[in-house]
Amino acid sequence: MTAFAVESSGLTKRFGRQVAVDAVDLAVPRGAVYGFLGPNGSGKTTTIRMLLGLIRPTAGGHALLGERMPGGAAAVLPRVGALVEGPGFHPYLSGMDNLRRVDAADRTVKAATADARIRAALDRVGLGAAAGKRYRAYSLGMRQRLALAAAMLTPRELLILDEPTNGLDPQGTREVRALVTALASEGSTILLSTHLLSEVEQICSHVGVMHRGQLVAQSTLEDMRADSAPRVRVETDRADDAARVLRELGLDDVAADIGEATGALGQIAPEKVVAALVHDGVPVRGFAVVAPDLEDVFVSLTGEGFDVSG
The missing domain is CATH 3.40.50.300 (P-loop containing nucleotide triphosphate hydrolases)
Structure with a gap:
């Protein structure tokens, strides 16, 4: 069989x-x-x-x-x-x-x-x-x-x-x-x-x-x-500065929004990200490593958004 x-x-x-x-x-x-x-x-x-x-x-x-x-x-x-x-x-x-x-x-x-x-x-x-x-x-x-x-x-x-x-x-x-x-x-x-x-x-x-x-x-x-890299989420009132630090560290798919910056962690240790943000004077109100959901996986495979309703 x-x-x-x-x-x-x-x-x-x-x-x-x-x-x-x-x-x-x-x-x-x-x-x-x-x-x-x-x-x-x-x-x-x-x-x-x-x-x-x-x-x-x-x-x-x-x-x-x-x-x-x-x-x-x-x-x-x-x-x-x-x-x-x-x-x-x-x-x-x-x-x-x-x-x-x-x-x-x-x-x-x-x-x-x-x-x-x-x-x-x-x-x-x-x-x-x-x-x-x-x-x-x-x-x-x-x-x-x-x-x-x-x-x-x-x-x-x-x-x-x-x-x-x-x-x-x-x-x-x-x-x-x-x-x-x-x-x-x-x-x-x-x-x-x-x-x-x-x-x-x-x-x-x-x-x-x-x-x-x-x-x-x-x-x-x-x-x-x-197979999809986890993401870091930084809560801060200086999201653009936080996004710059994440890019300098080599994180991929970095984005800044009101009150937060995010990026794909890759092989970089989370504690290194926090240390770099603090060293640069970026106030960190919250920090999380978020496992990718299926929407993240789909976007990484196709480059397009998807219907998550239902």
């Missing part, structure tokens, strides 16, 4: 002259919650569509659960649950009846257990009370929940979820995060595509960062943070 639930090598997709996905080498370990991180338009959804066989890659190849795709699709896809882009269901059927249609298309399950499995999936995503309501009357958040339920009608070894909290209110977002954590604890591997750093920081064990169609970083969340 391969150690990876998802593997790709040189996975590429071009649309005419536009390169949407550029030679992506994914490695998603079995049992991981893998945060597939990147802003909208970075190539995440196109990559996911190739992984699931919904579109053909221009170049490269990949495997799911050890089965090469697309040749192994019939064998592997029944073991994979997916939510890709906007969920699509019949508008005049109830949530329950829509899931009956989805379940009936799966030849690997027993029809006799369908209603019990469907009700369990609806309850798990908080739609038990709305099971008989027509889909057209569902809110965006309810539609997203129904799509999650469809992905969980049977136990799945791999779940590929594209922006699963899209359209959910804060309470619904917290519930989906708890659900993803529970599914991982039950043995499923989760590939979670998102543009929200908070989702990744709270529930993911591994991270891949997409930027303009390329996978610019991939590792455990812990290692990714460790």
Whole structure:
């Protein structure tokens, strides 16, 4: 058995002259919650569509659960649950009846257990009370929940979820995060595509960062943070002078704001920074060494800001 639930090598997709996905080498370990991180338009959804066989890659190849795709699709896809882009269901059927249609298309399950499995999936995503309501009357958040339920009608070894909290209110977002954590604890591997750093920081064990169609970083969340230098934060009423001292010491990415100066510490000892500030006569009201958060890591990788909401 391969150690990876998802593997790709040189996975590429071009649309005419536009390169949407550029030679992506994914490695998603079995049992991981893998945060597939990147802003909208970075190539995440196109990559996911190739992984699931919904579109053909221009170049490269990949495997799911050890089965090469697309040749192994019939064998592997029944073991994979997916939510890709906007969920699509019949508008005049109830949530329950829509899931009956989805379940009936799966030849690997027993029809006799369908209603019990469907009700369990609806309850798990908080739609038990709305099971008989027509889909057209569902809110965006309810539609997203129904799509999650469809992905969980049977136990799945791999779940590929594209922006699963899209359209959910804060309470619904917290519930989906708890659900993803529970599914991982039950043995499923989760590939979670998102543009929200908070989702990744709270529930993911591994991270891949997409930027303009390329996978610019991939590792455990812990290692990714460790690879980024901690920052010093100096509280002072002479921020410009403090920033000058930090630059003279060789700190990178130095910035001054009202009441504080910051910089990437690198290999310089914190006590040396404090001593240099005091020696230069800069009044230090507060000093801290701050571990980098995921936003700092993303900016260091791409040079761009990011959405930290959610």
